[in-house]
Amino acid sequence: MPAIASDGELIEFVYAEARLIDEKRLEEWYDFFAEDGCYWVPLRRGQQSGRTENSLMFEDKLLLKVRIARLRSPHAYSQAQPSWCQHILQAPAIEDRGSTTGVAVMRTAFLYVESQQDHQEIYAGVAWHHLKRVGERLMIGLKKVELLNCEAALPSLQLFP
Amino acid sequence: MTKYRDDPDSIRSLVRGGDVHRDVYISPELFDLEMERLWHCAWIYVGHDSQVPAAGDYYTTEIARQPVVMTRAQDGEVHVLYNRCAHRGTKIASATSGNCGAVLRCPYHGWTYRLDGALRTVPLKGGYANSGLAESPAALGMTAVPGVAVHRGFVFARLSRDGPDFAEYFGDSLSSIDNMADRSPVGRLEVTGGTLRFMHNCNWKMFIENLNDTMHPMVAHESSAGTARDLWKDQPPDAAKPMVIEQFLPFVSNYDFFDKMGVKIYDNGHSYTGVNFSIHSKYSSMPDYEAQMEAAYGAERARAILGEIRHNTVYYPSLTVKGAIQTIRVARPIAVDRTLIESFTLRLVGAPDSLLERSVMYNRIINAPTSVVGHDDLHCYRAIQEGLATDGNEWVSVRRDYSRAEDERGVAGIYNGTSEVSVRGQFRAWLAAMTSGTQVR
Numbered sequence: 001m002p003a004i005a006s007d008g009e010l011i012e013f014v015y016a017e018a019r020l021i022d023e024k025r026l027e028e029w030y031d032f033f034a035e036d037g038c039y040w041v042p043l044r045r046g047q048q049s050g051r052t053e054n055s056l057m058f059e060d061k062l063l064l065k066v067r068i069a070r071l072r073s074p075h076a077y078s079q080a081q082p083s084w085c086q087h088i089l090q091a092p093a094i095e096d097r098g099s100t101t102g103v104a105v106m107r108t109a110f111l112y113v114e115s116q117q118d119h120q121e122i123y124a125g126v127a128w129h130h131l132k133r134v135g136e137r138l139m140i141g142l143k144k145v146e147l148l149n150c151e152a153a154l155p156s157l158q159l160f161p
Numbered sequence: 162m163t164k165y166r167d168d169p170d171s172i173r174s175l176v177r178g179g180d181v182h183r184d185v186y187i188s189p190e191l192f193d194l195e196m197e198r199l200w201h202c203a204w205i206y207v208g209h210d211s212q213v214p215a216a217g218d219y220y221t222t223e224i225a226r227q228p229v230v231m232t233r234a235q236d237g238e239v240h241v242l243y244n245r246c247a248h249r250g251t252k253i254a255s256a257t258s259g260n261c262g263a264v265l266r267c268p269y270h271g272w273t274y275r276l277d278g279a280l281r282t283v284p285l286k287g288g289y290a291n292s293g294l295a296e297s298p299a300a301l302g303m304t305a306v307p308g309v310a311v312h313r314g315f316v317f318a319r320l321s322r323d324g325p326d327f328a329e330y331f332g333d334s335l336s337s338i339d340n341m342a343d344r345s346p347v348g349r350l351e352v353t354g355g356t357l358r359f360m361h362n363c364n365w366k367m368f369i370e371n372l373n374d375t376m377h378p379m380v381a382h383e384s385s386a387g388t389a390r391d392l393w394k395d396q397p398p399d400a401a402k403p404m405v406i407e408q409f410l411p412f413v414s415n416y417d418f419f420d421k422m423g424v425k426i427y428d429n430g431h432s433y434t435g436v437n438f439s440i441h442s443k444y445s446s447m448p449d450y451e452a453q454m455e456a457a458y459g460a461e462r463a464r465a466i467l468g469e470i471r472h473n474t475v476y477y478p479s480l481t482v483k484g485a486i487q488t489i490r491v492a493r494p495i496a497v498d499r500t501l502i503e504s505f506t507l508r509l510v511g512a513p514d515s516l517l518e519r520s521v522m523y524n525r526i527i528n529a530p531t532s533v534v535g536h537d538d539l540h541c542y543r544a545i546q547e548g549l550a551t552d553g554n555e556w557v558s559v560r561r562d563y564s565r566a567e568d569e570r571g572v573a574g575i576y577n578g579t580s581e582v583s584v585r586g587q588f589r590a591w592l593a594a595m596t597s598g599t600q601v602r
Contacts (some may be wrong), residue, residue, distance in 0.1 A: 043355045043532065051518045053354040054506060056531045062392075063405055069388045070533050076384040078540035119363070153358040153501050154530035156539055 003097035004104050004133050011092050013138050014106050014129055018087035021160045026068040029160075033061055034132060034139040041145045041161060056150065056157070078158060083116040085159040092129075103141060104131045112161040123150040123161055165190055169596040176588045178568060179560030179581075183355045183549040185591070186364040186557070192497035199478060199594040200225035201427075202324040204310065204317040204331065204489055206480035207231050209507070210239050211314055211351040217260045217276065223363040223493055224320060229306060230254045231316060234276035235263070241306040241318045242278040246270075247299040267301065278303035294579070313342040314350055315480075323463070325429070334431040337474035341484030345509035346457035350487070354521055357504040363542035365494040366587070368502060371538060372473040372481045372490075373434045373583040375419035376561070378412045383542055385533040386412035408523055411440035412534065422472060422578035428571070430477025430590030432583040436575055439472040441485040444519070451510055457511075477587055487520040490528060498546050504528035559584040 005013075033039070035113040041056040050058035050155040059067065070076050090109040099105035106129040114121050145161050165172050165188070172194075175182040184191055202597045212220045213233040220231045221244060228244035230253070244252050246267040253265050253274070264273040273281045280302035283289065294300055308319030310327035315338055317327065327334075331384055342350050361368060371377065373489070387411035393402070402410075411418075423436030435441075454463040474482045481490045487509060493501040506520040527534045549557070562580035572586040 047355070050516055052521060054356075054357050054504075054521055054524055054529070056525070056529050058525060060405075062403060065392060066385065066389050066405075066409070067533055069392065073384040073388055075387065076533075076537070077381065078536035080540075113425045151355075151358070153360040155360050155362070156536050157531045158515065158536055 001099050001102065003099050004102060004131070004136055007094055007097075007140065010094055010104055010106060010131065014092040014133060015089060015106050015128075017129070017143075018089055018110075022084075022086050024071075024084075026071065030061070030064055030068055032140050033064065033143075034134055034141050035061065037061060037140045038142050039064060039130075039140075039145075039160070040142065041147060041150070043150055045146075045150070056147070056154075057114070057145075058153065077091075078156060080119045083114055083158045085112065085114045087112055087161075089127075092112075096131070102132055105129070106131065110161075113158055114157065114160070114161075119155075121155065121157070123157075125150075127161075163190060164188075165194060169257065172595050175593065176592050179563040179585070180556045180558055181588055183555050183557060184586075186546065187497060187549050189497045191362075191595075192494070194595060195591075196225040196494065198597075199591060200320075200494070202319065202321045202594055203475075203478055204308070204319050204325075204327055204480075206476065207241055207316045207318050209352045209505075210311060210316055211349075211353075212258060213239060213261065217262050218258070219254050219261055219265070220258045221254050221256070223254065224306070224318060225256060226495070227320070228252050229318065230265070232261075232265070232276040235404055236593030238277070239309070239316055240277050241309045241316065242274075243306065245303065246272055247280060247302050247304075248272050248283075253303065257275060276454055278570075284595050285482045288535060305513065313338050313348075322478070330429055331431060331476065332427050332429075332482045334433070334474065334476065335428045336486050337433055337471055337482050340466060340469045340471065341482060341487060343458075344454075344484065344487070344512070346453045346511040348512040350507040351510050353426065353504050353508045353517070354506045354524075357524060357529045359502045359504070359528065360499060361500045361539055361542060363500055363539070363546045364498060365492045365500040367480070367542040367545055368492055368500060369475060369478060370584045370587065371542070372475050373432050374581075375422065375424075375434060375472075375578050376416070377508055377538075377541070378419070379415065381410045381537045382534055384537060386410065389593075404519060407444055407496045407524060408519075411443065416439065416579060420577050420579045421573055424578050424580060424583055425575050426572045426582055426586045427591075428573055428586075430587040431475055431588055432477075433471050434475035434578055434583075435470060435485075436454075436578075439470050439485065441472070441483075442470045447513070447515055450516060453512065473589075475583070477590055483523075486523045487516065488524045502528075559588070 039059045040050050043054045047053055087109040092106045092108040095107050096105040108127045112123040125147040128144040131138050132141050208220045216233055216235045218233045219561055230242050230244040231239045246253050251267050251269045253267050266273045271284045275281050306318045307322045310317050342348055355459050386409045390413055393406050424434045424438050426432045470485045487507045489505050491503045504524050506524050508517050559581045572582055575580050
């Protein structure tokens with residue numbers, strides 16, 4: 001089996017995905033996830049399971065949909081003053097082109113800034129994208145975001161690192 | 162400026178029946194006094210003994226801003242010690258948890274202590290030959306916290322030498338912990354899955370008061386639970402609900418639901434909502450687990466255990482318990498407007514993993530710093546903290562279902578679920594602790 005996409009396409013996908021979040025084009029971002037896609041922010045280093053261990057986020061598409069629809073709701077009081085975010089990505093590294101598994105794996109170190117009114121938080125971490133082909137499109141099977149300070153006492157983290 | 166420290170009457174004037182003065186939430190002096198009086202004399206939750214399963218295991222936390230360490234000694238006994246070297250004051254255990262072997266050893270000069278805190282060795286001891294060390298405070302080792310009690314694995318400590326007895330302090334409110342433990346076919350719980358740690362920039366009481374506040378979910382959680390409801394509304398009534406929908410939907414139940422749920426108030430600030438049913442009552446059944454429970458307890462007793470579906474129980478002032486879903490939250494006050502909330506999941510030992518998965522999902526979607534439910538709660542607490550800065554009105558109203566008769570007869574009893582009586586019960590306990598003359602500084 002050949003690689004599931006060219007290197008350029010894989011790398012551009014990771015950049016485009018972060019940009020959609022930063023621009024709050026969240027419905028388009030949602031469509032980047034495969035039907036069985038998952039967005040995971042573990043609570044601990046080396047965490048094995050999102051089902052039997054606590055995570056910051058472990059979202060299937062239904063939960064993502066609730067989150068996105070809530071952000072559009074006039075009753076989302078914690079967003080009366082909206083939060084905005086910015087991903088600063090290091091060049092994504094291609095860990096696996098998916099030639100044997102059909103799943104390409106990308107590793108991207110990042111800084112993530114979330115800001116609301118006078119408050120700004122800066123997070124660092126590594127994002128792992130597991131990408132696959134669904135028809136013509138590249139889609140996210142899993143986006144796993146390992147925050148450097150995942151075990152810290154955190155304030156409200158309201159968008160998507 | 163000390164306005165309250167030496168004036169119990171001025172503290173008494175802060176709580177008047179159905180109104181509470183704003184200073185209880187915003188005065189740094191009252192916060193310090195709370196730590197010295199209320200949090201000093203109350204039984205404070207430290208941790209669960211499953212967090213220190215083997216000899217030499219330790220777990221560190223704080224009580225009233227003071228570092229403590231819970232240890233498991235060789236004889237299996239659990240101890241709670243002030244986490245401080247007797248020599249120069251170094252905090253000894255600095256990791257959250259670990260195993261220290263047979264002794265706790267100070268990282269500075271290497272003094273060692275037994276797991277019950279007794280001083281074991283001092284390097285180059287000859288230097289103390291005629292120094293009077295044996296008669297000095299240092300000879301006592303790491304000071305043990307005066308009161309320690311373990312109930313079904315839940316370890317509580319009381320910093321004051323004198324104060325209420327553990328069983329008397331909590332009374333029958335311990336039935337919520339019992340019910341959670343009884344939900345294990347072998348009657349045991351195990352903390353597992355990591356700690357969600359959510360920093361709240363608000364006074365600790367706002368969090369505690371909210372746990373049995375049933376007038377806010379349909380308002381504050383309309384954006385999260387209401388959104389989940391709307392996304393699900395076109396499904397046929399008999400469609401199997403995904404677990405996440407099952408957990409979100411009851412938050413936007415109507416006022417009647419929360420009112421009929423009922424609230425039970427105990428002395429000393431403890432209470433639970435969900436006397437008759439709760440937001441957890443309609444979760445899908447788990448036949449394998451229920452069969453296991455019947456085999457363990459007999460059909461009737463198993464039904465009674467699983468039929469007790471309480472909402473939140475507040476073990477005033479530090480612990481809140483959700484027995485029906487096996488999660489607990491612990492409040493650690495840091496400053497008058499800063500509180501760390503730590504949330505834990507508990508495995509029902511012997512039960513299938515599906516129950517732990519349910520607890521983990523609930524804990525994540527409700528209690529995490531990333532929770533869409535938690536975001537709106539914290540937004541409201543913070544908004545109170547900011548609103549109370551206004552001079553337009555110095556009083557906070559907690560008057561729902563109040564009557565003057567309550568001042569005489571006390572608050573213990575069962576009430577309609579939307580009453581603010583649980584908050585008034587907490588302030589009765591608060592006032593008693595803050596004004597009694599017996600507290601140690």
